[in-house]
Amino acid sequence: xxxxxxxxxxxxxxxxxxxxxxxxxxxxxxxxxxxxxxxxxxxxxxxxxxxxxxxxxxxxxxxxxxxxxxxxxxxxxxxxxxxxxxxxxxxxxxxxxxxxxxxxxxxxxxxxxxxxxxxxxxxxxxxxxxxxxxxxxxxxxxxxxxxxxxxxxxxxxxxxxxxxxxxxxxxxxxxxxxxxxxxxxxxxxxxxxxxxxxxxxxxxxxxxxxxxxxxxxxxxxxxxxxxxxxxxxxxxxxxxxxxxxxxxxxxxx
Ligand code: NAD
Numbered sequence: 001x002x003x004x005x006x007x008x009x010x011x012x013x014x015x016x017x018x019x020x021x022x023x024x025x026x027x028x029x030x031x032x033x034x035x036x037x038x039x040x041x042x043x044x045x046x047x048x049x050x051x052x053x054x055x056x057x058x059x060x061x062x063x064x065x066x067x068x069x070x071x072x073x074x075x076x077x078x079x080x081x082x083x084x085x086x087x088x089x090x091x092x093x094x095x096x097x098x099x100x101x102x103x104x105x106x107x108x109x110x111x112x113x114x115x116x117x118x119x120x121x122x123x124x125x126x127x128x129x130x131x132x133x134x135x136x137x138x139x140x141x142x143x144x145x146x147x148x149x150x151x152x153x154x155x156x157x158x159x160x161x162x163x164x165x166x167x168x169x170x171x172x173x174x175x176x177x178x179x180x181x182x183x184x185x186x187x188x189x190x191x192x193x194x195x196x197x198x199x200x201x202x203x204x205x206x207x208x209x210x211x212x213x214x215x216x217x218x219x220x221x222x223x224x225x226x227x228x229x230x231x232x233x234x235x236x237x238x239x240x241x242x243x244x245x246x247x248x249x250x251x252x253x
Contacts, residue, residue: 004233006031010088011079013066013123016043018192019142020092021051022220026228028057032088035079037064066093066119067111076126085130088231091120092142095194096156098201104156116160121167128175137180138231141168145188145246153202165242172240181239183230188246190218213248 005027012024016038028034028051036051038044041063048061060082064075079086096112097103104112120141131137146154147161165184172182189195189208195217199205209215223245229235230243244250 001234003030003228005088005228005231008032008087009035009079009083009085010090010231011035011037011076011086011127012090012092014038014092014094015090016040016047018194019187019190019220019223020090021047022224023090023092023142023227023231024059025051025054026221026224027088027231028052028055028059030228030232031057033057033060033083035060035062035083037062037066037075039063039065066123067115069122072119072122073126076123080130085134086127087131087134087136088138088140089123089127090140090142090227090231091123093119095144095198096154096160098153098198099155100153101155108156112156112160116156117163117167120164124171128180131180132175132178135179137175137178138235139168139171139180139182140227140230141182141184142227143184143186143242145186145244145249147184147186147242148244148250148252168242169240176239179236181230181235183239184242185223185227185230186242186244186246186250187223188212188218188244188249190220190223190245192220211249212246216247218245218247 010027010032014020015024015036024034024036044061048059051059064071143161146157147165150158226245
C-alpha cells in the first residue's frame with residue numbers, strides 16, 4: 001500500500017529514543033521529511049545518524065526542551081523556515097513520575113499540566129493555522145493506555161492523559177472540515193527506556209506481563225506501524241479516535 005507519505009513534512013516530538021524515534025524512523029522509511037527533537041543534543045545526533053543509516057532520507061534534528069514555551073515556538077519556526085509547512089505533527093514527551101496521590105504536591109501537578117497537557121495545546125496552536133490554510137494535516141498525540149484505564153501507581157498519567165483525549169476529540173470535530181485529522185494513540189507496555197525505568201521501580205515484571213492478554217511487552221515498531229498508518233494519506237477518514245496498541249491490556253469494550 002502506498003501510504004502517500006513521500007515528501008510530507010513530519011515533526012515528531014521527543015524523538016531521540018523510544019516510541020518517538022520509532023515513529024520518526026518509520027516515517028523516514030516512507031520518504032517523509034522528518035524532524036526529530038529532544039533536549040539532549042548528543043543523543044539526538046545519534047538518533048539522526050541512526051535513522052539516516054537505515055533509510056535513504058535525511059533527517060533534521062533540532063535540540064529543544066518541550067517544557068519551555070519559547071523553545072517550542074522556536075522549534076516550529078525553524079522547521080517551517082527550513083522545510084515549509086508541517087503536514088504531520090506527532091506530540092510526545094517524556095513520561096511523568098510514578099506514584100500515588102500523596103506523592104504529588106501542587107508543584108508536581110503544575111509541572112505535569114505544563115508537560116503533558118499545555119505543551120500539546122501550545123504546539124497544536126502553532127501548527128494548525130498553516131495546516132488549515134493548506135487544507136491538509138495529521139495530528140497524532142502519543143498518550144497512554146492510562147487515559148482509558150488507570151495504571152496502578154501512575155496517578156499523574158491517569159489524570160492528565162484523560163484530559164488530552166477530551167481535547168483531541170473536540171479539536172478533531174473543529175478541524176475535520178479542513179482536511180485535518182486529529183487522533184490519539186495509546187501505547188501499552190512497550191520495551192523502551194521508559195518501561196525499563198518503570199519496571200525498576202516495580203516489584204515484579206512478570207506481574208505486569210500477566211495483565212497483558214498477549215503475555216508479552218510490545219515492541220516500538222509494533223507501535224510505530226499503527227502510528228504511521230494514522231499519519232498517512234490512507235487514514236483520511238479516521239479522526240477523533242483513541243487507538244490502543246497494547247496487546248489487549250485495556251479491559252473495556
Ligand atoms: P523514552 O523515555 O524511551 O523516550 C522519551 C523521549 O522523550 C526521549 O527522546 C527524550 O529525550 C524525550 N524527552 C523527554 N522529555 C523531553 C523534553 N522536555 N523535551 C524534549 N524531549 C524530551 O519514553 P517512551 O517509552 O518512548 O515513552 C514516550 C511517551 O509514551 C511517554 O510520555 C510515556 O509515558 C508514554 N508511554 C510509554 C509507554 C511504554 O511502555 N513505553 C506506555 C505508555 C505510555
